[in-house]
Amino acid sequence: MSPPPNSKPRVGLFVTCLVDLMRPSVGFAAVKLLEDAGCIVEAPVQTCCGQPAYNSGDRGTTRDLAMRLIDTFHGFDYVVAPSGSCAGMIKAHYPELFEEDPNWRAKADALAAKTFELTSFLVDVLGVTSVEATFDGAVTYHDSCSGLRELGLKSQPRRLLASVEGLTLVEMNDSDVCCGFGGTFAVKYSDISGAIVDAKAKNIEAAQAPTLLAGDLGCLMNMAGKLSRDGKPVQVRHVAEVLAGMTEEPPIGAARAEASSKGRS
Amino acid sequence: MSARDDIFANIRRSLGVNGSETIRRQIVEDRLERAPKGVIPKRGQVSGEERLALFKTMVETSLATVTEVSSPAEVPQAIALFLRNHNLPATLRMGEDLRLKAMPWSDTSLEITYGPSEGRDLNAVSHAFGGIAESGTLALVSGPENPSTLNFLPDNHIIVVSAKDIASDYESVWNRVRFAYGKGSMPRTVNWITGPSRSGDIEQTLLLGAHGPRRLHVVVVCD
Amino acid sequence: MTVHSTSPQFKQNAARALKDGQLQKALGNVKQGFIDKRRMAADKLPEFESLRDSARDIKNHTLEHLDLYLEAYEEKVQASGGHVHFARDAQEARDIILAICREAGAKTVTKGKSMISEEIEINRHLEANGIRPVETDLGEYIIQLRGELPSHIIAPAVHLNATQVEQDFRRVHTHLDAKRDLSEPVQLLTEARAVLRERFLAADVGITGANFLVAETGTSIIVTNEGNGDLTQILPKTHIVLASIEKIVPTLEDASQLLRVLARSATGQEISVYTTFSTGPRRSADADGPENYHVVLIDNGRSSMLGTSFEEMLRCIRCGACMNHCPVYHAVGGHAYGWVYPGPMGAVLTPSLIGVDQAGHLPNASTFCGRCESVCPVRIPLPKLMRHWREREFERHLTPATVRSGLRFWGFFAKRPALYRLATRAAMATLGFMGRQRGRFTWLPLAKGWTKYRDFPAPQGETFQARWQRERKGRAA
Ligand code: SF4
DSSP states (O other), X not given: OOOOTTSOOEEEEOOXXXXXXXXXXXXXXXXXXXXXXXXXXXXXXXXXXXXXXXXXXXXXXXXXXXXXXXXXXXXXXXEXXXXXXXXXXXXXXXXXXXXXXXXXXXXXXXXXXXXEEHHHIIIIISOOOOOOOEEEEEEEEOOOHHHHHHHOOSHHHXXXXXXXXXEEXXXXXXXXXXXXXXXXXXXXXXXXXXXXXXXXXXXXXXXTOSEEEESOHHHHHHHHHHHHHTTOOOEEEEHHHHHTTOOOSXXXXXXXXXXXXXXXX | OXXXXXXXXXXXXXXXXXXXXXXXXXXXXXXXXXXXXOOOOGGGOOXXXXXXXXXXXXXXXXXXXXXXXXXXXXXXXXXXXXXXXXXXXXXXXXXSOHHHHTSOGGGSOOEEEESOOOSOOXXXXXXXXXXXXXXXXXXXXXSSSSOTHHHHSSSEEEEEEEGGGEESSHHHHHHHHHHHHOTTOOXXXXXXXXSSOEEOTTTTOOEEOSSSOSEEEEEEEOO | OOOOOOGGGHHHHHHHHHHOHHHHHHHHHIIIIIHHHHHHHHHHOTTHHHHHHHHHHHHHHHHHTHHHHHHHHHHHHHHTTOEEEEESSHHHHHHHHHHHHHHTTOSEEXXXXXXXXXXXXXXXXXXXXXXXXXXXXXXXXXXXXXXXXXXXXXXXXXXXXHHHHHHHHHHHOTTXXXXXXXXXXXXXXXHHHHHHHHHHHHOSEEEEOOSEEETTTTEEEEEESSSHHHHHHHSSSEEEEEEEGGGEESOHHHHHHHHXXXXXXXXXXXXXXXXXXEOSSOOTTOSSSOSEEEEEEEOTXXXXXXXXXXXXXXXXXXXXXXXXXXXXXXXXXXXXXXXXXXXHHHHHHHHHHHOHHHHTHHHHSOOOOOHHHHHOTTOOOHHHHHHHHHHHHHHTTOSOHHHHHHHHHHHHHHTOHHHHHHHHHHHHHHHHHHHTTTSEESOOTTOHHHHHHSOEEOOOSSOHHHHHHHHHTTTXX
């Protein structure tokens, strides 16, 4: 289902539960980027894509939530999420959930075909090559796993970041290696998760960029939590905030008072 | 039920077949008969000098050494030189290979012994069935001509290969094996050898000469 | 069958491994060496990705026709003068092997590296029956001296350093000069070579595994870099090949396709040093080679995996790439997995072989980062298969009660958007207010696992949906 030519595409924003609950500013940054690129953006009432249940082996609950989400978003030209992991859930896994149900399978396929992660939608679908934003200083970028390996996200965020005035990207070692988040894994196997994020934090620190960016809030919270626990002064943000030039909110895990005095560029 | 019958029954139950379906049998027979080739890397698909050059480069990549001689008559000298250069004793064991036996060993002072190795030989020479340019691999077949023990027990192994037997890829060697031994038949052992023996088992450090030869030297005969 | 596994104690094993400084240092070798070498080998071969497809297709085709290829293989082995034995399970395999060894009057048995022989615990059985098994792969030899399981399927001793090996050699090789210098790895190698050379020459039976079995010709294939597998099989009078039934491939061409991806994925070599194709016992004119050739084909749970979602796991060619690229394996090493097969392939295979009630942790201890699948030469969807295990555990109520009730609680709200908005709005407002000062929590109830190692960033306070409603109410279409 592609939009009629010359009309603005209607985009349903799947804000994702983490952004909804923890960091709405990422959602508003996404809205700005999409509107700047000429989309009409709506955010229908929504909950979760079901990934936590899916990865815990609870297919029944996952299917219930997937059906609900398919219904909620089926009328849009596109569905966009500021997360490779949640977009990947819809794109790569929804069809698989309904393997034995041709009716729902068709609906899941249709939704999968029009669902995109934010930076991939901007670059690959809309052909956006630059954004209007400035950011002072160096950033390093972590490639979250689902986006990287399920959706092939690698160049898209970098391409957009390259257009941000004043920003330089410093690559860290092993930017494509998992941060150890893995949803409930971080709690269930916290020792191992702790060791993996420890290695990640060392690579982040070694890159010597004052800011860390990524496209998935779960990973960001994991890395931000580790960096702050270790007393590392790296500021952590979702890539959409920087691309939209919306960095008024304090970085992830930073205090409000502190941030308002020195956290702004 | 015997273990054999039980296993077959379980496989068939799992696959949902009974084993006598004509179509399945045909598919299997056909594949065994035709032996389709699959993906062959372009790298080896060169001929003449280019193929020989690729072969030599790949042999060296595998940490073996290689020299070229222009006739079988030059092989003994080349081997004697190799042994001398590495300060190795002038001894050499070989099998009954007629190509090797016909070479003028008396031109050298090498002390030649014949037959399989019992583990006390320092140096041995074998004649390869063929070479594979794609990866710098030597293909050897077992038999009284070139006993398999010579490939593994001596410290220094020398393999003579005729340039015309160097193929582009593994598949071409299988064609020749089928031609020589009959379709579906094999010599007791075919050895593909690519470089000298090595191990990385101690701290992932590469060390040569684990159980097999520490040195592998290849002599290509371009006649 | 009693299986000696510590997989149920995965968490404790992992915790211990994380505190083991020596192990952590050794694991650094895995992270560095294997990954770069594989990438370089793959980059050098433009056809690598299409070879992976080809490898996957060959394995799938064979599994779909496994009964027929097994028949063809068996016939060819017999035609070349070899014997084929079938074993339903580990115990049957052990009995068959012992009987062959007894018939050969064996005192010493040399062994090439074989994971299936670890799976059926053949060494223990031979020893109990007065036969001495000697592992000849350097890594396997070392861990045999230590009485350990391999910690990696292609680098069994990757968890050890040279000093530990030196200590083991001094402890065991007491016939050698106590003052000898073993400070360099090459000296350790030379000593092992000399000691094992005597064993090779003295062995009565040689046992190897098989990387592939070729139906077309009745051939078994082994791949090594050391040459130990060859000395194991050509010197003794009897050669026994142990292989699980899924090792079959149709033709020599098919084997060649798989060999092109095996070494590149495993060690980053173009091809391993020795690839050996063995067919039957020595021929009448032969000057060397074994007089007897036996193949023991072991099922041990494989045939029941066919036709299920775990059939894909039977494509595995044991290259080790998945564990080389696994962040969990990098963190805890192979022994934490508690049985023969570690890493992602073990996390899928082990529950099939010893039961998910035993090995339930393994498929759960993954972040689903997907790096294993992205390098698997036969494209096994390892994360998907781990998820299938989680689904089975959930169905069988093996999932921990706290997880189940947590999921139920969360699912209840997630399925009721209005309630969800209300509840989350209140919860986030509270959390946001509480975390406002510092921007993070260093401790939260219900999230102790999280806050043990990292802070929990505080939410901004208002939810996206609440603010969207507030700001966009008039504007929304
Ligand atoms: S699962 Fe794939 S990557 Fe892992 S050992 Fe098997 S073949 Fe190799």
